[in-house]
Amino acid sequence: MNLFGFLVPGPMEIILGLLCLGSLAAIVVLVVVLSTSRKGRGGAAVNPNLYPCPDCGRFVSRQAPDCPHCGRPLTPQQD
Numbered sequence: 001m002n003l004f005g006f007l008v009p010g011p012m013e014i015i016l017g018l019l020c021l022g023s024l025a026a027i028v029v030l031v032v033v034l035s036t037s038r039k040g041r042g043g044a045a046v047n048p049n050l051y052p053c054p055d056c057g058r059f060v061s062r063q064a065p066d067c068p069h070c071g072r073p074l075t076p077q078q079d
C-alpha cells in the first residue's frame, strides 16, 4: 500500500500542471498588459485639467489665468 502514490505527481500530472500554470500566467500577463495600456492612453495623453491654449496650442491648466507659455490672458474653463 503506497500512501504517497496519489500525492506524488507523475510526469503527465507535472506536464498538465505546468500547462495549466502557463495558460494561467499568460492570461494574467494579458490582463495586466491590457489594463496598463488603457491607463497609459487615458492618463498622460489627455489630462482632464488641461486644455490647449487657443494662441500657442500648448496645454494649459484650466485654472490658469494666463498661458504660461505665450502669456495670453485666458478665461478659466469651468468644465
Ligand SMILES: [Zn+2]
Residues within 6 Å of the ligand: 053, 054, 055, 056, 057, 058, 067, 068, 069, 070, 071, 072
Ligand atoms: Zn499659449
